[in-house]
Amino acid sequence: GSSQVYRASTTAPVNIAVIKYWGKRDTALNLPTNSSLSVTLSQKSLRTHTTASCSESFSGPDSLILNNEPEDIQSSKRTQACLKHLRSLREQLEAKDASLPKLSKLTLRIVSSNNFPTAAGLASSAAGFAALVRAIADLYELPQTPQELSLIARQGSGSACRSLMGGYVAWRAGTKEDGSDSIAEEVAPMSHWPEMRALILVVSAEKKGVPSTAGMQTTVETSTLAPARFNEIVPKRMAEIEKAIQEKDFETFARITMQDSNSFHAICLDSWPPIHYLNDVSRAAMSAVETANRKAGKLICAYTFDAGPNAVIYYLAEHTHEVAGVFRSVLPRLPGWEGEFAEQIRPNEYGSLDSK
Ligand code: PMV
Numbered sequence: 313g314s315s316q317v318y319r320a321s322t323t324a325p326v327n328i329a330v331i332k333y334w335g336k337r338d339t340a341l342n343l344p345t346n347s348s349l350s351v352t353l354s355q356k357s358l359r360t361h362t363t364a365s366c367s368e369s370f371s372g373p374d375s376l377i378l379n380n381e382p383e384d385i386q387s388s389k390r391t392q393a394c395l396k397h398l399r400s401l402r403e404q405l406e407a408k409d410a411s412l413p414k415l416s417k418l419t420l421r422i423v424s425s426n427n428f429p430t431a432a433g434l435a436s437s438a439a440g441f442a443a444l445v446r447a448i449a450d451l452y453e454l455p456q457t458p459q460e461l462s463l464i465a466r467q468g469s470g471s472a473c474r475s476l477m478g479g480y481v482a483w484r485a486g487t488k489e490d491g492s493d494s495i496a497e498e499v500a501p502m503s504h505w506p507e508m509r510a511l512i513l514v515v516s517a518e519k520k521g522v523p524s525t526a527g528m529q530t531t532v533e534t535s536t537l538a539p540a541r542f543n544e545i546v547p548k549r550m551a552e553i554e555k556a557i558q559e560k561d562f563e564t565f566a567r568i569t570m571q572d573s574n575s576f577h578a579i580c581l582d583s584w585p586p587i588h589y590l591n592d593v594s595r596a597a598m599s600a601v602e603t604a605n606r607k608a609g610k611l612i613c614a615y616t617f618d619a620g621p622n623a624v625i626y627y628l629a630e631h632t633h634e635v636a637g638v639f640r641s642v643l644p645r646l647p648g649w650e651g652e653f654a655e656q657i658r659p660n661e662y663g664s665l666d667s668k
Contacts, residue, residue, distance in 0.1 A: 441468030
């Protein structure tokens with residue numbers, strides 16, 4: 313009957329890049345200036361849960377409720393681009409099979425929640441758009457693969473395309489103007505290197521600083537160092553880190569991870585006006601990593617920072633004790649350190665709680 317409600321729920325994990333995406337060659341389609349590579353984190357610790365529903369009994373515009381607050385998606389070009397793309401794929405199915413209910417014509421209601429503070433600057437938009445795209449794709453029973461869906465999630469938030477897969481995920485920049493080859497690809501499943509761990513240090517739970525889209529534009533337009541990063545440095549590092557992952561060579565993985573985080577923050581500082589994401593607590597986390605590595609006589613942990621001061625530390629399970637020890641002794645003494653949310657995260661396979 314007309315009051316029937318169609319519904320699908322899913323979850324998507326957070327991913328943290330070790331080769332950073334920073335720069336768009338096309339701002340409307342979210343096409344990047346360089347490829348990037350990330351590790352997908354465990355959904356037990358950080359994930360977005362999203363339910364998408366539609367019904368003839370729903371009226372008015374599509375809506376999204378995020379963590380119990382209504383979001384204005386009508387004026388969000390990125391969300392609209394995702395919804396439009398998903399609807400057109402559903403329309404194609406309906407055109408081929410007249411017996412299918414015309415879900416593409418119905419108002420969508422989306423309800424989403426994170427199991428971590430949204431404002432914590434922990435790449436919540438990546439998990440958010442990945443979950444939104446997957447929930448609607450499931451609701452519409454679309455046959456598209458995660459790789460094909462990554463192209464849609466990319467239009468919501470670039471980094472979201474990497475949250476549709478588990479393990480080690482590359483986002484290939486691609487060369488086509490329509491973005492059809494700018495998609496995510498799993499380089500290795502997490503089971504390939506199950507000893508990998510991530511420690512998240514929330515230095516500041518406040519959402520402040522320059523938003524990523526504006527920051528990237530400033531960097532692309534003004535940084536003198538950025539062209540070398542886009543054209544020479546990152547392509548070389550992508551090949552090196554993929555090899556390190558295949559060979560489970562942690563020291564190379566750690567070195568490239570730290571170099572690439574520093575290279576990203578260097579082009580931010582080289583932009584005009586300069587963009588500062590790291591603070592004194594971030595720098596203390598970097599020096600704690602250096603201390604742990606010096607004590608061990610080899611690289612046992614690596615830091616990386618996104619568009620904010622929070623640190624993510626990658627290390628192998630066998631070194632948990634040394635890594636945790638250094639952070640426990642250094643960080644609580646620092647002013648500005650909010651120690652409550654320092655979690656040990658196990659990166660994991662992609663999982664979902666699909667229930668239709
Ligand atoms: O997807 P966005 O627009 O939130 O950009 C994310 C950029 C970084 O997190 C800094 C790097 C990355 O590759 O995730």
